[in-house]
Every structure is written in structure tokens, then in C-alpha cells.
Amino acid sequence: MIKKVQVSEVRLGMYIHAIGGNWMEHPFWRKSFKLDQQKDLDKLVNCNLDEIWIDTTKGLDVAKIIQVENPEPVILDQPSQPTKKPVARVSIEEELHAAKIIQHKAKEAVAAMFGDVRMGKALEIEEAESLVDEINQSMERNPNALLTLIRLKNANEYTYLHSVAVCMLMVALGRMLGLNAVQIKQAGTAGLLHDIGKMVIPNEVLNKPGKLTDEEFVIMKSHPKRGWEILKSCYQVDESALDVCLHHHERVDGKGYPEELSGDALSLFARMGAVCDVYDAISSDRCYKSAWSPAESIRKMASWKDGHFDETVFQAFVKTIGIYPSGTLLKLKSERLGVVIEQSTKKLTTPIVKIFFSTRINAHIHSEIIDLSKETDAIQSIEDPTKWDFDLNKIQGI
Numbered sequence: 001m002i003k004k005v006q007v008s009e010v011r012l013g014m015y016i017h018a019i020g021g022n023w024m025e026h027p028f029w030r031k032s033f034k035l036d037q038q039k040d041l042d043k044l045v046n047c048n049l050d051e052i053w054i055d056t057t058k059g060l061d062v063a064k065i066i067q068v069e070n071p072e073p074v075i076l077d078q079p080s081q082p083t084k085k086p087v088a089r090v091s092i093e094e095e096l097h098a099a100k101i102i103q104h105k106a107k108e109a110v111a112a113m114f115g116d117v118r119m120g121k122a123l124e125i126e127e128a129e130s131l132v133d134e135i136n137q138s139m140e141r142n143p144n145a146l147l148t149l150i151r152l153k154n155a156n157e158y159t160y161l162h163s164v165a166v167c168m169l170m171v172a173l174g175r176m177l178g179l180n181a182v183q184i185k186q187a188g189t190a191g192l193l194h195d196i197g198k199m200v201i202p203n204e205v206l207n208k209p210g211k212l213t214d215e216e217f218v219i220m221k222s223h224p225k226r227g228w229e230i231l232k233s234c235y236q237v238d239e240s241a242l243d244v245c246l247h248h249h250e251r252v253d254g255k256g257y258p259e260e261l262s263g264d265a266l267s268l269f270a271r272m273g274a275v276c277d278v279y280d281a282i283s284s285d286r287c288y289k290s291a292w293s294p295a296e297s298i299r300k301m302a303s304w305k306d307g308h309f310d311e312t313v314f315q316a317f318v319k320t321i322g323i324y325p326s327g328t329l330l331k332l333k334s335e336r337l338g339v340v341i342e343q344s345t346k347k348l349t350t351p352i353v354k355i356f357f358s359t360r361i362n363a364h365i366h367s368e369i370i371d372l373s374k375e376t377d378a379i380q381s382i383e384d385p386t387k388w389d390f391d392l393n394k395i396q397g398i
Contacts, residue, residue, distance in 0.1 A: 001055070001056045001057060002017050002053055002054070002055055002056075003053065003054050003055075003056060003061070003062070004051065004052070004053050005052055005053070005054055005062055006052075007044060007045060007052060008045075009062045010035065010041065010044050010045070010052060010054075011035075011041070011060065012035055012036060012037075012038065012041055012060075013034075013035065013036065013059055013060035014034075014035045014054045014059040014060050014061075015032070015033075015034050015035070015054060015055045015056075015057075015058035015059030015060075016032055016033055016034075016035055016044075016052065016053075016054060017032050017053040017054055017055040018032060018052075018053040019051070019052055019053075020051025020052065020053075032055075034058070034059055035059070037178065039178065040178065087137060087140035087141055088141070089141060089142060090141045090142050091142065092142050092144045092145050092148070092341060092342055093397070094141075094142070095138060095141050095142040095144075095145035096145045096148070096149075096397065096398060098138060098141075098145070099138050099145035099146045099148075099149055100149065100398075102131070102134050102135060102138055102146065103146065103149050103152075103161075103164060105131060105134075106131045106135070106164040106167065106192070107157065107160050107161055107164050109127050109128060109131055109192075110160045110163045110164055110192060111160050113128065113193075113196070114159070114160065114196060114199045117196055117199040117200070117230055118199050118200075122234060123230075123231075123234045123236070123237070125189070125234065125236040125237060126236075128189055128192050128193065129185060129189055131167075131192070132167065132171065132184075132185050132188035132189050132192065133185065135167065135168055135171050135188060136171050136175075136181075136184055136185070136188065139168075139171060139172055139175060143172055143175070144326055144341070144342040144343065146168045146172075147168065147169075147172060147320075147321055147325070147326055148326040148327065148341070148396065148398055149398060150164075150165035150168055150169065150280060151283065151284070151291075151294065151326075151327050151393075152393065152398065153165070153284055153285070154285065155207075155285055155286060155287045158284060158285075158286060158287070159195065159198055159206070162195065162280055162281065162284065163191070163192055163193070163194065163195050163196075164192065165280040165284075166191040166192075166194055166195075166273070166276045166277055166280055167188045167189075167191035167192040168188075168191075169191065169276035169279065169280060169317075169320075169321075170187040170188050170190065170191035170272055170273065170276050171184055171187060171188040171191070172320045172321070173187070173272050173275070173276060173313070173316060173317055173320050174187040174188070174272070175320075176316045176317075176319055176320045177268075177272075177313075177316050186238050186240040186241070186269070187240065187244075187269055187272060189238065189240075189241055190238075190240050190241040190243070190244035190245070190269055190273060191244070191273065191276060193227075193231060193237070193241050193244075193245060194227070194241075194244050194245050194248050194273055194277065195223065195227065195245075195277075196227045196230055196231065196245065197222070197223035197224055197225070197226035197227025197228070197229075197230065197245065198223045198227070199230075200223075200226050200230075201219060201220060201222070201223055201226075202219070205219050205220055206220070207287050208287070208288065209287045209288050210288060211288070221249075221257050221258065222258075224245060224246050224247070224248065224249055224257070224258050225246065225258050227245040227246070228242055228245050228246040231245055240267075240269045243267050243269055243270055244269050244270055244272075244273040246258070246259070247259070247261060247266060247267070247270035247273070247274075248270065248273035248274050248277045249274070249277075250262075250266055250270060250274060251274070251307060251308050251309070252266060252271070252307055252308070252309065252310050253306075253307025253308070255307070256274070266310070268313070271309070271310040271313045272313055272317075274309060274310075275301075275309050275310075275313055275314055275317045276317070278301065278309075279297055279298070279301065279317070279321075282297045282300065282301075283297040293327075293328060293329075293382070293384070293385070294321070294324075294325035294326065294327050294328050295323070295324050295325060295328040295382050296382070297325075298318060298321070298323060298325065301314065302314070302318070318348070319348065321343075322340070322343040322348050322351055323348045323349060324340045324348075324349075324351050324379070324382070325340065326340050326341060326342065326343075326396075327339065327340065327392055327396065328340040328351075328382060329382065329383040329384070329385045329388070329390070329392060330353060330379050330380075330381070330382060330383065331359065331379075331380045331381045331382075331383050332353075332355075332377045332378065332379060332380055333377060333378050333379075333380045334377045335358060335359045335360040336355050336357065336358055336359070336365070336377075337355070337356065337357040337358075337359060337383060337388070337390075338353035338354055338355040338356065338357075338370070339353065339354050339356070339392050339395055339396055340352070340353055341353065341354050341369065341396055344371060344372065344373040346373040347373055349379070350371070350372035350373035351372060352369065352370070352371045352372070353369070353370055353372060354367055354368070354369050354395065354396065355367060355368045355369075355370060356368075356395055357388070357390075367395075
């Protein structure tokens with residue numbers, strides 16, 4: 001029986017048939033699921049949902065109340081209470097300093113590991129796993145800090161910082177998908193190591209500023225298999241890292257490489273790696289192309305025909321970084337410009353924005369941070385920062 005219930009009535013063991021509202025407005029990527037994890041119950045209780053339907057044929061019904069002589073009712077099968085988060089949430093300003101240190105440490109670790117590969121040395125994986133733990137803890141405190149920093153890379157450091165960025169995106173996406181702590185560490189480590197095969201690609205191919213020839217493209221496309229071979233020789237590497245390294249360029253329609261896998265043949269981690277890798281690649285400056293803006297990158301990926309990405313994973317990814325990711329320059333209906341600094345906890349369409357410029361008077365104004373989910377002002381358009389000659393990193397304080 002399908003039944004509409006109040007959030008306060010939801011308990012572990014119920015089967016969630018549907019959640020009211022658009023998928024972008026609540027923290028769940030699945031349309032229906034068995035509520036068997038405390039963290040999912042916590043999310044339901046804390047996200048201000050109005051409509052929830054359960055299927056009592058697949059899970060528990062609403063708890064019944066029986067009256068006894070006592071004036072206080074006794075509730076049978078009382079739902080578990082939400083657990084407190086182990087790490088206190090802090091502001092993005094507070095977390096940015098720690099996030100910068102973590103990013104720098106991760107870049108140095110990747111550079112060292114990749115250097116070891118060039119020298120034919122064995123990889124030391126423990127440090128990578130320790131960094132993934134730090135990244136996960138930073139995201140528990142405030143996920144927006146590290147997600148803001150992933151844009152900060154130059155062409156010379158691209159290979160290293162791309163691996164760091166994919167690691168961070170994998171951790172954030174894993175958290176959105178509800179993976180457990182072990183799986184999140186595996187996903188992050190896989191992201192950190194996914195491009196290690198590029199270390200055996202000749203520099204004249206890897207860093208060529210122009211279009212690759214057919215022969216050069218064949219060499220470049222060998223990096224997943226070469227990386228897999230390198231990691232396979234290291235007994236410390238988990239199978240998930242091998243999988244993502246080999247398959248992060250595969251597509252769900254079977255048109256990727258190197259093995260042209262499709263559908264269920266692709267693991268969840270491989271599907272996650274494909275989305276995270278492409279997003280960071282197209283939103284970064286490369287030796288042969290300029291970056292697309294974060295928002296444009298999301299729009300481009302969403303516009304590609306079905307079959308490129310796993311739809312469920314991609315939707316979860318959009319919920320992770322936002323329709324208007326951090327660093328997006330927006331023009332509001334009030335004729336003010338602002339840069340996105342955080343995602344709202346309510347809707348992806350109403351981010352938290354730092355206002356700093358008026359197009360009506362064509363001048364900088366006193367900066368102000370506003371949450372568009374609580375304002376009458378609204379987004380009018382996405383703006384090109386180069387058109388205005390703004391240093392958005394400085395405006396964001398990064």
C-alpha cells in the first residue's frame with residue numbers, strides 16, 4: 001500500500017516510494033529505496049520535506065501508538081533519533097585555510113608518486129589514503145572550500161592538480177551517493193591515481209599545445225592501460241583504483257576506451273570517475289584550450305546525448321557541485337553582479353552569492369553575501385568574467 005506520511009513518522013525499515021518535489025530540491029539521488037541507513041534518516045529529518053510516500057508492502061508502516069493506563073503513550077517500534085554529525089560544520093571562510101593546505105599537500109604527494117613512477121620506483125599508497133581522509137574531513141566541515149579550490153590550477157601543474165581535483169570530486173560525489181567511509185576512501189584514492197599512466201606518455205604528446213595527430217592520439221589513449229599496468233604491479237593498490245584507472249574513459253553506451261565497456265559492465269566507481277574526470281578537464285585551462293566556466297561545463301555535459309554518462313551518477317554530481325558551481329559569475333535581476341561562493345542547502349537554483357558590482361552604475365559596490373533562497377532577488381543570467389575583467393579568485397578570497 002502506498003501511503004503519504006509526515007517526516008516525523010519516517011523510521012528505519014520503511015520503503016521510500018517517492019519524495020515530493022524535483023530531484024534537485026532534496027538530497028537523495030534515488031527515486032525509491034529501502035530506508036536502512038541512519039544517515040539517510042538524518043537527511044530526511046533535516047531537509048524540510050513536505051511530502052513523502054512509503055510502500056508498506058516493501059517496508060515498515062507508520063508506528064502505531066497504544067494507550068495504556070499510564071497517561072503517557074507507548075510507541076511501538078519507535079524510530080531511531082537522528083545522530084549528531086561527528087564533525088561540526090564551519091563557514092567556508094574558516095575552512096579555506098585548511099583546504100589550501102590539504103590541496104598543496106595532495107599536489108606534492110601526487111607529484112612525488114608520479115615522479116616515483118617515472119623513476120621506476122614502487123608507489124607508497126599510505127600517504128595517498130591519509131590525504132583522502134583529510135579531504136573527507138574537510139568536506140564534512142564545509143564541502144564548498146575544497147570544491148572552490150579545484151579551479152585553481154595552471155597548465156604546467158595541470159596533470160598533478162587534475163588528479164587532486166578528481167580525487168576531491170570523487171569524495172564529494174561519494175558522499176552525495178551515500179557511500180560508506182571505506183568506499184569513500186577507495187573512491188578518493190582511485191581519483192588520485194586515475195591518470196598515473198600519463199607519466200609514461202612522452203611530454204611532446206602529453207603537453208602538445210595543438211591538435212594531436214592520429215598517431216599521437218593512439219599514444220595518448222594508451223594511458224589508462226599503461227596506468228593499470230603500473231598500479232597492478234603495486235600490491236597495495238585496491239581493485240577500485242585499478243578499475244577507475246583503466247575505465248575512466250569508458251562510456252555507458254560502449255563508445256569509450258580502452259575496452260568499449262557499456263551498461264552493467266561498468267562499475268559505479270568507473271561511472272563516477274568518468275564524470276569527475278571530464279568535468280575537471282573541460283573546466284580547466286589546458287595547454288591547447290581555454291577552460292569553460294563551471295556553469296558552462298555542467299551545461300555542456302548535460303547537453304551531450306544519452307549514453308555518455310550514467311544518468312543517475314551525473315544527476316548526483318550536479319547536486320554535488322550545483323547548477324551554478326562555485327566561481328560562477330551571475331547577473332541578478334537587481335542589476336548586480338555576484339560570484340557563487342557556496343551552494344544553498346535548499347535548492348540548487350538558489351546558491352549563496354557574493355555581490356560586489358552594479359551594472360546600473362557600472363561600478364564596484366560594497367560587497368555583500370546573500371543566500372538567494374532567502375531573497376526576493378533572482379538570477380537573470382550567467383556572465384563571462386573575461387568580459388568584465390574581474391579577478392574572481394580575489395573577490396572570493398582564494
